[in-house]
Amino acid sequence: MGSFILRRFVVMCITALCLTFIVFFLTNLYPNLEKLAKNQGNFRMSDEAVATFLENRGYLQALPVKYGQWLGVVPGYVIEGSDGKVRGKCFVADDTIETAPMFCGILQGDWGQSTVFKDEVFSIIGKRLSLTGKLMFWVMIVMIPSALLVGVLAGMREGSRSDRSLSTAAILTTATPEYVSGVIFIVVFASSAVGLKWFKGSATSAMESATIENFLLPVLTIALYGMGYIARMTRASMAEVMTAQYIRTARLKGVSFINIVLKHALRNALIAPFTVIMLQFPWLLNGVVIVETLFNYKGFGWVLVQAAGNNDIELLLAVSVVSVFVVLITQLISDIGYVYLNPRIKVT
Numbered sequence: 001m002g003s004f005i006l007r008r009f010v011v012m013c014i015t016a017l018c019l020t021f022i023v024f025f026l027t028n029l030y031p032n033l034e035k036l037a038k039n040q041g042n043f044r045m046s047d048e049a050v051a052t053f054l055e056n057r058g059y060l061q062a063l064p065v066k067y068g069q070w071l072g073v074v075p076g077y078v079i080e081g082s083d084g085k086v087r088g089k090c091f092v093a094d095d096t097i098e099t100a101p102m103f104c105g106i107l108q109g110d111w112g113q114s115t116v117f118k119d120e121v122f123s124i125i126g127k128r129l130s131l132t133g134k135l136m137f138w139v140m141i142v143m144i145p146s147a148l149l150v151g152v153l154a155g156m157r158e159g160s161r162s163d164r165s166l167s168t169a170a171i172l173t174t175a176t177p178e179y180v181s182g183v184i185f186i187v188v189f190a191s192s193a194v195g196l197k198w199f200k201g202s203a204t205s206a207m208e209s210a211t212i213e214n215f216l217l218p219v220l221t222i223a224l225y226g227m228g229y230i231a232r233m234t235r236a237s238m239a240e241v242m243t244a245q246y247i248r249t250a251r252l253k254g255v256s257f258i259n260i261v262l263k264h265a266l267r268n269a270l271i272a273p274f275t276v277i278m279l280q281f282p283w284l285l286n287g288v289v290i291v292e293t294l295f296n297y298k299g300f301g302w303v304l305v306q307a308a309g310n311n312d313i314e315l316l317l318a319v320s321v322v323s324v325f326v327v328l329i330t331q332l333i334s335d336i337g338y339v340y341l342n343p344r345i346k347v348t
Helices: 002-027 030-040 049-056 063-071 121-156 161-175 178-190 213-244 244-253 257-269 271-287 290-294 302-307 313-341
Strands: 079-080 084-087
Touching: 002 313, 030 049, 030 063, 049 121, 084 178, 121 161, 121 213, 121 257, 121 271, 121 302, 121 313, 161 213, 178 290, 213 257, 213 271, 213 290, 244 257, 257 271, 290 302, 302 313
Parallel strands: none
Antiparallel strands: 079 084
16 A cells, blocks of 8 residues: 555656646747736836846746746745846845845745735635635535435436436536525525525624534535536445445345345445545536635635636646645545445456
8 A cells, every 4th residue: 555655655646747737838928928018017018128127037037947946946046136226036135136036936845925815825825725715614514425326216226216316406506506506595585685585695693603604505505516427426326336246145134124225225325436436536626616706705716717817827837736646645545445335346
C-alpha cells in the first residue's frame, strides 16, 4: 500500500505541474496581459506604453522563467524600469535588493496580490474557501444519506413500482439544472409572487450566520442535483448485488430479507457509490458557481467568476491551484478507499 500511495503521489505532482502550467500559459497570453496593463494603468495607453508597463514588471520574460518564479523555484526578477525605479517580484514595502528574498512563489507561501480586491490572494482564497466549505458540508449532510436511501430502496426490488417511482424521481432531479431548480425555489418559497415567503432568496447573510431561513434553499438546490446521480449509481449497484449467487444462497437458507440487505448486500453495493461520492467534492468546489451567483453567496465559485471576469491573473492562478489540488486529493482518497472496501483488489 505504501508503494502504491507513493506512485500515486508522484503522478499527482506531475499532473498538477502540467495542469497549472496550462492555466499559467493561458492566463499569460499577451491579450490578457495587455488588458491587465490597461486596467492597472490607463485604457488609452498606447501599444508602446503597454509594452513598457509589462516589461518593467517582468511580464515579458520567457514563459518557463515566469512559471518557475510563480512556483518559487526560480529567483524572482529584478528590473530597473525606464522610469528609473527598481522593481522586483520579491520586493515588499521598504525592501531593497539586498534585503529582498531571492525566491517568492507559491512554494514559499507567496500567492501574490489581487488586482481587483487589492488584498493578498492567500487570504482571499482562505476566506472564500471556508464559506464554500460550509456550504459543501451541509450539502453532503443532506445529499449523501438521502441519495443512498433512495438508491438502496429502489435497488432492493428491481422492477417493482417503488423502483420505477424512485428511479424516475432521481432522473428528474439530475435532469434539472441548478439554475432552473434554484429559480423555482426562489419564486415559490422566497418571493411574494405566490405568497410563500418562508425563506430568503439571498444567502448573503448566511456568510456570517447560517440559518434554515437563509441557507436551506441553496443547500437543497445543489443537493437535489447531485442526489439523483448518486441514487442511480447506488440503485444499479444494489440491483446487481441482489442477483448474486451468495444472496440467492442466503435466501434459500431462510435468512430474512432485511438481514440479507443489511448484512450481505449493503456493503458490496456501496463500493461503486463511494467513488461517485468522492467525485462530488471537486464538482461541489467548482460547480457551485451558478448557485453562489444565484443566491449571492460569495464563496469560492463567486471568486472564480470575479477573477475570470476581471482578468485577475494572480487570483485566477490561485483558484486553479486549489481546484487541481482538491481533484487530485479526492481521487487518491477514492482509490485508497476503493481498495479497502473491495478486498478482491490487490495492490503492490
